[in-house]
Amino acid sequence: AVSFPDLFQSDxxxxxxxxxxxxxxxxxxxxELQRLGTVKGEATETLARGLQTAVRRPDxxxxxxxxxxxxxMALVHTHKGQLPDARxxxxxxxxxxLLWRWEQIKLGGEEQPGLRQLMSEAKLxxxxxxxxxxxxxxxxxxxxxxxxSPADINEQALQDALVELHPARNHEWAFQVIQAIKxxxxxxxxxxAHLFTxxxxxxxxxxxxAHLANLPDFPSQSAKLAAEGAFWREAIxxxxxxxxxxxxxxxxxxxxxAELCPAKPFGTNWGWRHAWLAGEVLLEAGxxxxxxxxxxxxxxxxxxxxxxxLLTAEALAPVERAAAGVVLGKLGDPxxxxxxxxxxxxxxxxxxxxxxxxxxxxxxxxxxxxxxKPQFTCGLIKNPYRISRYLITxxxxxxFVKAGGYGEARYxxxxxxxxxxxxxxxKGWTDDNWCQQPANSGEAFAVANHPVxxxxxxxxxxxxxxxxxxxGFPVALPSxxxxxxxxxxxxxxxxxxxxxxxxxxxxxxxxxxxxHTSAVGLFPSGNAxxxxxDMTGNVWEWCRTKWLEDYQSYEKKVDDNLGGxxxxxxxxxxxxxDRDDVRCAYRLRGDPSVRSSHLGFRVVASPFVSxx
Numbered sequence: 001a002v003s004f005p006d007l008f009q010s011d012x013x014x015x016x017x018x019x020x021x022x023x024x025x026x027x028x029x030x031x032e033l034q035r036l037g038t039v040k041g042e043a044t045e046t047l048a049r050g051l052q053t054a055v056r057r058p059d060x061x062x063x064x065x066x067x068x069x070x071x072x073m074a075l076v077h078t079h080k081g082q083l084p085d086a087r088x089x090x091x092x093x094x095x096x097x098l099l100w101r102w103e104q105i106k107l108g109g110e111e112q113p114g115l116r117q118l119m120s121e122a123k124l125x126x127x128x129x130x131x132x133x134x135x136x137x138x139x140x141x142x143x144x145x146x147x148x149s150p151a152d153i154n155e156q157a158l159q160d161a162l163v164e165l166h167p168a169r170n171h172e173w174a175f176q177v178i179q180a181i182k183x184x185x186x187x188x189x190x191x192x193a194h195l196f197t198x199x200x201x202x203x204x205x206x207x208x209x210a211h212l213a214n215l216p217d218f219p220s221q222s223a224k225l226a227a228e229g230a231f232w233r234e235a236i237x238x239x240x241x242x243x244x245x246x247x248x249x250x251x252x253x254x255x256x257x258a259e260l261c262p263a264k265p266f267g268t269n270w271g272w273r274h275a276w277l278a279g280e281v282l283l284e285a286g287x288x289x290x291x292x293x294x295x296x297x298x299x300x301x302x303x304x305x306x307x308x309x310l311l312t313a314e315a316l317a318p319v320e321r322a323a324a325g326v327v328l329g330k331l332g333d334p335x336x337x338x339x340x341x342x343x344x345x346x347x348x349x350x351x352x353x354x355x356x357x358x359x360x361x362x363x364x365x366x367x368x369x370x371x372x373k374p375q376f377t378c379g380l381i382k383n384p385y386r387i388s389r390y391l392i393t394x395x396x397x398x399x400f401v402k403a404g405g406y407g408e409a410r411y412x413x414x415x416x417x418x419x420x421x422x423x424x425x426x427k428g429w430t431d432d433n434w435c436q437q438p439a440n441s442g443e444a445f446a447v448a449n450h451p452v453x454x455x456x457x458x459x460x461x462x463x464x465x466x467x468x469x470x471x472g473f474p475v476a477l478p479s480x481x482x483x484x485x486x487x488x489x490x491x492x493x494x495x496x497x498x499x500x501x502x503x504x505x506x507x508x509x510x511x512x513x514x515x516h517t518s519a520v521g522l523f524p525s526g527n528a529x530x531x532x533x534d535m536t537g538n539v540w541e542w543c544r545t546k547w548l549e550d551y552q553s554y555e556k557k558v559d560d561n562l563g564g565x566x567x568x569x570x571x572x573x574x575x576x577x578d579r580d581d582v583r584c585a586y587r588l589r590g591d592p593s594v595r596s597s598h599l600g601f602r603v604v605a606s607p608f609v610s611x612x
Contacts, residue, residue: 016065016066016067017064017065017066017067017070018065022052022055022064022065022070023052025067025070025074026048026051026052026055026070026074027048027052029048029051029074029078030044030045030047030048030051031044031048033078038078039078047077047078047081050077050082051073051074051077051083054073054077054082054083055070055073055083057083058443059087060073060083060090062200062202063200063202066199066200068098068186068199069094069199069200072094072097072098072186073090073094075097076090076093076094076097080093086241086244086245087238087241087284088206088238088241088242088244088245088246089241089245089246091202091203091206091238092242092246094203095130095187095203095206095207096126097186098185098186098187098199099115099126099129099130099133099185099186099187100115100116100126100185114180114183114184115129115177115180115181115184115185118173118176118177118180121173122165122166122167122170122173123167124165124166124167128165129165129177130210131211131214132161132162132164132165133187133188133207134207134208134210134211134214135161135211136153136157136158136161136207137198137203137204137206137207137208137210137211138207138208138211138212138235139157140152140153140204140208141204141205141208141231141232141235142208144204144231145229145231146229146230146231147231148201149197149201150197150198150199150200150201150203150204151197151204152191152195152196152197153188153195153196153197154194154195154196155178155194155195155196156194158178158181158188158196159171159174159175159178162174162177162178181196186199187199187203202234205234205235205238206235206238208235209234209235209236209237209238209239209240209241209242210238210239210242212225212235212236212239213239213240213242213243213247213252218239218243218252218255218256219252219255219256219258219259220259222236222239222256222259223256223259223260223274226260226273226274226277227270227274230273233277233280236256236277236281237280237281237284240253240256240281240284240285241284241285244284244285244286244289250285250289250290250292250293250296253281253284253285253290254285254290254293254295254296254299256278256281257278257281257282257290257299257303258295258299259274260274260275260277260278260281261274261275261278261299261302261303261306263302265306265309269315269316272310272313272315272316272324273316273320275303275306275307275310275324276307276310276316276320276323276324276327278299278303278306279303279304279307279324279327279328279330279331280327282299282300282303282331283327283330283331287300287331300331303331304328304331304332304333304334305334307324307325307327307328307331308328308333308334308335310324310328311324311325311328311335311519311521311522311524312335312521312524314523314524314525318504318505318508318512318513318514318518318522318523319512319513319514321522322508322514322518322519322522325447325449325518325519325522326447326519328449328519329394329447329448329449329450329519330447330448332448333395333448333449333519335449335521336349337349337388337389337390338390338393338395338396338449338519338520338521339393339395339396339448339449340395340396340399344399345399345470345471346392346396346399346400346467346470347396348388348396348467348471348603349388349389349390350386350387350388350389350605351386351387351388351389351486351530351531351532352384352385352386353381353384353385353386353387353482353485353486353530354384355381355382355383355384356381356490357377357378357379357381357490358377358378358381358484358485358488358489358490358491358492359375359376359377359378359488359490359491359492360375360376360377360378360481360484360485360488360492360551360554360585361373361374361375361376361551361585362375362492362583362585363375363492366494367585368580368583368586369586370549370550371548371549371550371551371587372550372551372585372586372587373550373551374550374551374552375492375551376551376554378481378484378485378554378555379555380479380481380555380558381481381482381485383606385482385604385605385606386604386605386606387478387482387483387486387530387532387602387603387604388532388602388603388604389521389531389532389533390451390520390521390533390534390602391451391452391520391533391534391538391539391541391600391601391602392451392452392460392463392600392601392602392603393448393449393450393451393452393520394445394446394447394448394449394450394451394452395448395449396452397438397452397455397463398448400462400463400466400467401436401437401438403466405462405463405466406435406436406437406462407436408466410465411462411463411465411466412458412461412462412465413458413461413462413562413563414562414563438452438453438454438455438459438595439453439454439455439595439596440454441453441454441596441597442516442597444515444516444517445516445517445597447517447519449519449520450517450518450519450520451517451520451534451538451539451600452600452601453517453539453596453597453598453599453600454595454596454597454599455542455595455599455600455601456592456593456594456595456599457477457542457568457590457592457593457594458592458593459595460477460542460601461476461477461544461562463601463603464476464477464603467603471605473605474605474606475603475604475605476544476603476604476606477542477543477544477601477603477604478541478543478544478602478603478604479543479544479545479558479560479604480543480545480558480560480569480571480587481545481558482543482604482606483535483541483543483571483572484571484584484585486528486530486532486535487528487532487535487536487571487572487584488528488584488585489528489529489530493584494583494584494585495526495536495582495583495584496526496527496528496529496532496535496536496584497525497526497527497528501579503536503537503579503582505523505525506523506525506526506537507523507526507534507536507537507538507573507582508522508523508534508537508538508574508575509536509537509573509574509575509576509577509578509579509581509582510575510576510577510578511578511579512537512575514575515575516575516597517538517539517575517597517600518538518575520533520534520538521533521534522534522538523537532602534572535572535584536572536573536582536583536584537572537573537574537575537577537582538572538574538575538600539572539574539575539598539599539600539601540570540571540572540573540574540588540590540598540599540600541570541571541572541600541601541602542568542569542570542590542599542600542601543568543569543570543571544560544562544568545558545559545560545568545569546558546559546560546561546564546566546567546568546569547566547567547568547569547589547590565592565593566592567589567590567591567592568590568592569587569588569589569590570587570588570589570590570599571586571587571588573586574598574599575598576598577598
């Protein structure tokens with residue numbers, strides 16, 4: 001056992017750890033275990049790194065700043081060697097530690113656990129007390145509504161629940177249990193006199209979910225609760241986790257999916273939200289497990305298509321739609337042009353752009369910067385070409401990575417191919433050593449139907465060369481002229497959708513509030529006239545064109561050649577940019593070696609190949 005200062009009683013101010021303190025705590029934890037002989041020296045650093053990585057799971061990271069919960073996660077990790085992948089299993093382990101074993105940890109195992117002794121005297125089992133706490137958590141969660149913090153539980157309500165639990169309705173016994181909870185357990189904390197609360201809202205949600213999972217009419221009750229508000233979402237999903245991973249009960253979660261996503265869709269906001277929740281239920285249950293039956297496979301396809309329809313219909317507010325798009329990406333986005341085809345190659349949905357003149361740049365009075373002007377009629381588009389409807393997605397780029405594209409010199413621009421394999425690295429990239437995949441921008445950017453980010457201009461060019469081989473016709477980054485013609489049509493419009501603004505509702509920009517990339521095609525009303533999606537917002541797009549400071553004599557000076565290491569043009573703005581930056585004619589100078597969570601690309605096929 002490891003003894004710790006008693007930081008977690010109601011009379012001690014609750015501390016909060018930042019990221020540095022979290023990592024230091026974990027390191028100190030395993031070094032202390034090494035000192036006590038519980039962990040062997042050579043395993044100390046490996047275990048510490050493993051836990052530091054595990055607590056960064058999005059569902060756990062919000063718990064880690066709490067010292068009590070971080071301690072409990074460290075205990076589970078020490079005991080199991082890792083944290084369970086299923087949230088329900090981890091929370092159940094944590095609840096048991098806080099309820100039954102916390103006082104042993106604090107006291108070094110010197111005393112008989114008070115709660116267990118009291119339960120034994122009343123001839124009650126562990127689960128009897130848990131059931132009472134489940135119901136209290138459920139009622140507190142309902143009363144608390146959308147509050148971010150856990151709701152208060154009045155001591156009288158706790159007393160009444162415990163009296164009801166005792167076979168003889170013994171008030172003194174209930175009082176002793178409450179005293180044991182106050183002094184020895186960590187699951188309920190006395191926030192103030194006669195007021196208890198759970199150490200984190202997640203535990204309230206989990207215990208409320210445990211009560212919900214125990215109801216015989218779980219599917220219908222859960223669907224009704226989902227209609228009450230989004231604050232029931234986590235409790236419902238944790239209930240699903242309990243049913244699947246603790247009870248081995250898959251039919252109930254599948255029945256819930258059927259309730260949430262019926263064969264005949266509801267065209268209302270709550271109907272769309274239910275379909276979104278149905279997708280989350282399938283993910284919580286595990287996709288392979290959920291599709292193991294004919295019914296599960298049918299519900300999976302129905303839910304997936306309903307979520308695709310949600311995006312196409314531009315239903316719900318952008319932030320909600322983006323979250324539903326993440327779920328669709330994890331289920332496997334079935335929309336044409338987003339993923340891969342039946343052969344496993346990128347499925348590009350091509351849009352034909354006819355040749356002819358178009359207006360390029362902004363005129364005086366509209367231009368914000370000198371490099372957007374002078375406005376002129378561009379005659380560079382002399383042949384038809386095709387542009388991909390969507391940005392290249394994470395799923396589509398991953399095929400290139402897995403096919404070994406990073407190891408084939410023939411795909412890379414000459415300026416980099418000359419030294420890639422002789423020096424083993426690329427000067428100017430964020431990685432010291434030659435990488436084999438895009439830069440890691442975090443989980444929010446790695447969803448399969450989001451645009452790939454963290455790729456330099458060189459990587460984008462290499463992808464085009466590789467894709468050309470697979471498809472049998474030339475594929476490349478668009479020239480700046482090709483990009484602007486597709487984005488602006490021929491009439492010099494301010495935005496792809498026209499001259500009116502409404503930018504936050506028509507593209508993923510800073511003001512939209514999503515805070516990261518989103519599923520491609522999330523804003524159909526923001527599409528260009530040609531049908532291309534996300535021409536502004538989401539990510540900046542690499543062009544093959546070398547940077548010029550303005551449009552003076554542009555047609556004579558422009559250079560689309562891939563040679564050299566000159567700066568290249570970036571167009572379109574990103575999820576982190578303001579209104580000025582998502583105007584069609586706004587331009588950005590890009591170092592071709594830069595990799596960022598703001599940068600991605602789309603491709604063109606030129607000249608046009610009929611029927612492909």
